[in-house]
Amino acid sequence: MKNSIEIKVRYAETDQMGIVYHANYLIWFDMCRTEFFRRIGIDYRELEENGVLFPVIDAGCRYMLAAKFDQDVVVTAKLVSVRGVRLKLEYEVTRGTETLALGHTEHAFVDKNLKPIKLRKYYPEIWDCLMKALTLE
Amino acid sequence: MKNSIEIKVRYAETDQMGIVYHANYLIWFDMCRTEFFRRIGIDYRELEENGVLFPVIDAGCRYMLAAKFDQDVVVTAKLVSVRGVRLKLEYEVTRGTETLALGHTEHAFVDKNLKPIKLRKYYPEIWDCLMKALTLE
Amino acid sequence: MKNSIEIKVRYAETDQMGIVYHANYLIWFDMCRTEFFRRIGIDYRELEENGVLFPVIDAGCRYMLAAKFDQDVVVTAKLVSVRGVRLKLEYEVTRGTETLALGHTEHAFVDKNLKPIKLRKYYPEIWDCLMKALTLE
Amino acid sequence: MKNSIEIKVRYAETDQMGIVYHANYLIWFDMCRTEFFRRIGIDYRELEENGVLFPVIDAGCRYMLAAKFDQDVVVTAKLVSVRGVRLKLEYEVTRGTETLALGHTEHAFVDKNLKPIKLRKYYPEIWDCLMKALTLE
Numbered sequence: 001m002k003n004s005i006e007i008k009v010r011y012a013e014t015d016q017m018g019i020v021y022h023a024n025y026l027i028w029f030d031m032c033r034t035e036f037f038r039r040i041g042i043d044y045r046e047l048e049e050n051g052v053l054f055p056v057i058d059a060g061c062r063y064m065l066a067a068k069f070d071q072d073v074v075v076t077a078k079l080v081s082v083r084g085v086r087l088k089l090e091y092e093v094t095r096g097t098e099t100l101a102l103g104h105t106e107h108a109f110v111d112k113n114l115k116p117i118k119l120r121k122y123y124p125e126i127w128d129c130l131m132k133a134l135t136l137e
Numbered sequence: 138m139k140n141s142i143e144i145k146v147r148y149a150e151t152d153q154m155g156i157v158y159h160a161n162y163l164i165w166f167d168m169c170r171t172e173f174f175r176r177i178g179i180d181y182r183e184l185e186e187n188g189v190l191f192p193v194i195d196a197g198c199r200y201m202l203a204a205k206f207d208q209d210v211v212v213t214a215k216l217v218s219v220r221g222v223r224l225k226l227e228y229e230v231t232r233g234t235e236t237l238a239l240g241h242t243e244h245a246f247v248d249k250n251l252k253p254i255k256l257r258k259y260y261p262e263i264w265d266c267l268m269k270a271l272t273l274e
Numbered sequence: 275m276k277n278s279i280e281i282k283v284r285y286a287e288t289d290q291m292g293i294v295y296h297a298n299y300l301i302w303f304d305m306c307r308t309e310f311f312r313r314i315g316i317d318y319r320e321l322e323e324n325g326v327l328f329p330v331i332d333a334g335c336r337y338m339l340a341a342k343f344d345q346d347v348v349v350t351a352k353l354v355s356v357r358g359v360r361l362k363l364e365y366e367v368t369r370g371t372e373t374l375a376l377g378h379t380e381h382a383f384v385d386k387n388l389k390p391i392k393l394r395k396y397y398p399e400i401w402d403c404l405m406k407a408l409t410l411e
Numbered sequence: 412m413k414n415s416i417e418i419k420v421r422y423a424e425t426d427q428m429g430i431v432y433h434a435n436y437l438i439w440f441d442m443c444r445t446e447f448f449r450r451i452g453i454d455y456r457e458l459e460e461n462g463v464l465f466p467v468i469d470a471g472c473r474y475m476l477a478a479k480f481d482q483d484v485v486v487t488a489k490l491v492s493v494r495g496v497r498l499k500l501e502y503e504v505t506r507g508t509e510t511l512a513l514g515h516t517e518h519a520f521v522d523k524n525l526k527p528i529k530l531r532k533y534y535p536e537i538w539d540c541l542m543k544a545l546t547l548e
Contacts, residue, residue: 198334
């Protein structure tokens with residue numbers, strides 16, 4: 001399953017090259033991920049309040065075309081794998097018909113002390129949401 | 138009492154105007170504040186771990202000259218007032234002999250639930266550090 | 275005249291206090307300002323491309339209540355004065371019926387070399403947009 | 412050749428998980444890269460002023476241990492390849508004897524219009540600095 005959000009580029013996100021500073025794409029992925037989770041039935045804010053965190057353990061991005069101030073871009077997230085204590089998402093940033101960037105993040109399932117949690121065992125309803133999202137196109 | 142820190146401007150801090158994005162000055166004030174507190178005997182990290190927080194309740198900055206990528210700037214903090222449940226600091230950002238910006242922040246003394254704390258009563262040793270810093274030139 | 279935008283708080287905007295880091299409010303003001311200008315007929319992106327910049331020369335914010343991750347906040351901008359080579363806006367950040375923060379920014383009218391421009395003389399159509407916005411409630 | 416810089420974690424770099432927000436590592440890589448270039452004889456600020464830019468075309472980071480507010484971390488950069496119109500660096504973030512993160516960035520050689528430049532041909536002295544850095548341990 002995929003889910004997209006629209007972002008209007010902020011002035012603060014530009015750098016002196018006149019384009020969006022590259023680290024901001026990871027923030028866009030994060031925003032898109034939160035909405036993806038919401039879409040599949042997981043309220044990430046509540047999840048954290050209940051002591052389950054999904055910290056980033058790996059992130060990457062390939063930049064093809066630059067985004068610029070005040071442009072409208074679309075970020076799309078897709079869940080690509082869920083294993084014992086981690087999951088992986090892939091992202092695409094587009095502007096109209098152009099692909100600006102492709103990226104991914106991997107996340108661990110941990111508690112407030114950043115210790116791994118067996119999500120399937122202790123939070124089966126969250127696990128089910130992820131499983132369902134994996135199988136849907 | 139005053140305390141200064143040196144900062145080398147990061148590329149990420151610039152915007153498409155080719156200068157440091159204005160909001161970053163508040164981050165520089167914050168860095169300078171942490172070192173100011175350390176200098177007068179208050180480890181702000183420990184303070185928070187012990188449940189005392191100094192959130193910003195007011196901040197301001199006047200921008201005179203722009204800072205640019207890779208320049209070395211100096212930020213100086215000065216404690217100007219401490220009252221019942223709040224304190225105020227003033228800041229100056231300089232580059233060589235030029236003043237780039239002048240600013241201030243005010244902070245409340247609160248606990249982890251953001252409720253006001255009477256610092257003088259419950260954390261007299263912290264209060265004393267602040268009082269001493271006020272009187273020293 | 276006033277104009278409002280809606281913002282969903284990003285995870286990246288929080289700090290370890292569990293609330294939005296204070297410097298981000300200036301970024302929200304900036305976003306709101308861009309939309310305010312668009313609303314009154316000024317495309318700030320185009321303006322910069324034509325060599326007219328409105329850098330921030332003064333900014334301030336009073337923080338009353340904290341915004342938190344994933345909350346929906348509304349930021350409202352109002353133009354309060356336009357003089358020879360500068361203008362001033364005021365902002366309010368609200369969440370439902372609560373006011374979270376009040377702020378302001380002042381801006382100079384400059385060219386690409388950051389030299390002051392007499393907007394009224396050289397860009398009368400921009401000046402007129404500002405004048406009209408000042409008089410409208 | 413390798414080059415390291417020291418960074419004290421800023422409060423602004425933390426998020427509500429109580430750790431450094433992951434996107435900030437890319438900013439640290441950037442800072443480290445600038446110093447690496449300076450060390451091998453390339454002043455990146457001057458380079459950009461002369462119309463040569465090294466935008467990021469790929470970036471990645473694997474996060475092993477979290478950095479926290481006020482901690483001292485060391486970031487080390489190493490140039491691993493230079494080809495026709497691009498170069499690649501690898502980074503390590505450490506705290507004492509612990510490795511917190513490993514990352515990389517790839518950069519294109521472009522002009523102000525983001526068009527590829529043959530560095531070897533048009534900026535042989537820059538090319539030579541890079542070649543020398545590649546061969547040194």
